[in-house]
Amino acid sequence: MPELVERFIRNHKLDDREEYKKLLEQLEEPETAEYLRTEAVRLREQYYGKKIYIRGLIEFTNYCRNSCYYCGINRENQKAVRYRLSAEEILACCENGWRLGFRTFVLQGGEDPWFTDKRLVQLVHSVKEAYPECALTLSVGERSIDSFYRLRKAGADRYLLRHETADEVHYGNLHPACMSLPIRKQCLRNLKSLGFQTGAGFMVGSPGQTYWELAEDLVFLKDLQPEMVGIGPFIPHHDTRFCEEPAGSVELTLKLLSVVRILLPTVLLPATTALGTLSADGRERGLMAGANVVMPNISPKNNRKQYSLYDNKLCENEEAGEGFEALKRRVETIGYYLSMERGDALV
Numbered sequence: 055m056p057e058l059v060e061r062f063i064r065n066h067k068l069d070d071r072e073e074y075k076k077l078l079e080q081l082e083e084p085e086t087a088e089y090l091r092t093e094a095v096r097l098r099e100q101y102y103g104k105k106i107y108i109r110g111l112i113e114f115t116n117y118c119r120n121s122c123y124y125c126g127i128n129r130e131n132q133k134a135v136r137y138r139l140s141a142e143e144i145l146a147c148c149e150n151g152w153r154l155g156f157r158t159f160v161l162q163g164g165e166d167p168w169f170t171d172k173r174l175v176q177l178v179h180s181v182k183e184a185y186p187e188c189a190l191t192l193s194v195g196e197r198s199i200d201s202f203y204r205l206r207k208a209g210a211d212r213y214l215l216r217h218e219t220a221d222e223v224h225y226g227n228l229h230p231a232c233m234s235l236p237i238r239k240q241c242l243r244n245l246k247s248l249g250f251q252t253g254a255g256f257m258v259g260s261p262g263q264t265y266w267e268l269a270e271d272l273v274f275l276k277d278l279q280p281e282m283v284g285i286g287p288f289i290p291h292h293d294t295r296f297c298e299e300p301a302g303s304v305e306l307t308l309k310l311l312s313v314v315r316i317l318l319p320t321v322l323l324p325a326t327t328a329l330g331t332l333s334a335d336g337r338e339r340g341l342m343a344g345a346n347v348v349m350p351n352i353s354p355k356n357n358r359k360q361y362s363l364y365d366n367k368l369c370e371n372e373e374a375g376e377g378f379e380a381l382k383r384r385v386e387t388i389g390y391y392l393s394m395e396r397g398d399a400l401v
């Protein structure tokens with residue numbers, strides 16, 4: 055194997071961006087990619103055995119004040135049918151998830167100004183009061199450090215905020231000028247400093263992305279040391295400016311899952327819905343590349359299609375709470391099993 059690959063496996067890091075770029079180039083060799091995948095699986099099993107953690111995903115609002123160019127629920131999209139779940143509806147989703155045995159709920163939404171600190175804090179209190187044994191993850195975008203502090207104090211345990219790309223120029227090509235990469239990175243550091251189990255992440259194959267941009271994502275992740283990393287392929291949405299762009303590569307996404315498992319061996323790493331959307335066995339292949347988390351959708355069925363980030367997003371069958379038994383079987387066919395624990399980050 056190339057010296058660089060051996061060194062990456064040994065040290066869980068490389069020296070600089072240039073080296074990460076070379077690593078990605080070397081992974082074009084199938085034997086090298088397989089070697090790395092095997093090491094990723096070994097590490098994942100060393101820390102997590104055959105367990106797959108499960109999170110119930112509740113997409114509770116698709117209102118958003120941002121206009122990320124890739125995202126189907128960006129505020130410019132007049133065709134998006136907007137919805138916002140009430141606290142009662144959200145709690146009913148949790149109840150459904152609880153009955154299925156889920157012990158983590160993820161509340162995800164656009165950056166919806168209706169959810170002021172007061173309302174979100176109230177919501178966090180209600181969920182934690184009703185389900186004290188469960189972990190609560192929020193994924194509601196950028197907020198002030200004071201706001202993060204209030205949410206943490208209210209009982210939220212984890213926070214997902216993908217950085218999307220760590221390269222300044224690339225970030226500028228995916229977002230309007232009013233959105234800022236330094237602010238996004240600062241939010242992630244603030245979340246970590248407040249004791250949230252923090253999730254960063256990026257899309258693979260977003261327009262304009264090359265190995266050079268991905269290399270910077272790896273440098274950033276190593277430096278941030280997030281407890282969770284979300285990686286999924288970019289998929290175009292028909293009502294966005296990127297509608298004609300090609301989707302990201304499943305193969306490259308799988309390689310990056312293995313790279314990130316080696317970079318951050320104890321990381322909580324989901325096999326994402328986007329991966330399952332692009333390839334029928336994408337989720338299983340994600341788990342076999344080093345991922346150890348799945349996030350079935352437990353939002354109300356009526357609203358799932360409206361949370362349309364990209365075209366053909368999976369929200370039924372094994373991707374949904376009601377397909378739990380089928381998911382269980384599919385996971386078992388690859389030698390893993392669904393764990394009903396909270397599945398916190400290892401310390």
Ligand code: SAM
Binds near residue numbers: 126216290364
């Ligand atoms: N508003 C929150 C935030 O900014 O973190 C959470 C919701 S946001 C819609 C969740 C994630 O969806 C984003 O971080 C982005 O990576 C992903 N996403 C959006 N559009 C996508 C697309 N076209 N293809 C793949 N993933 C996409």
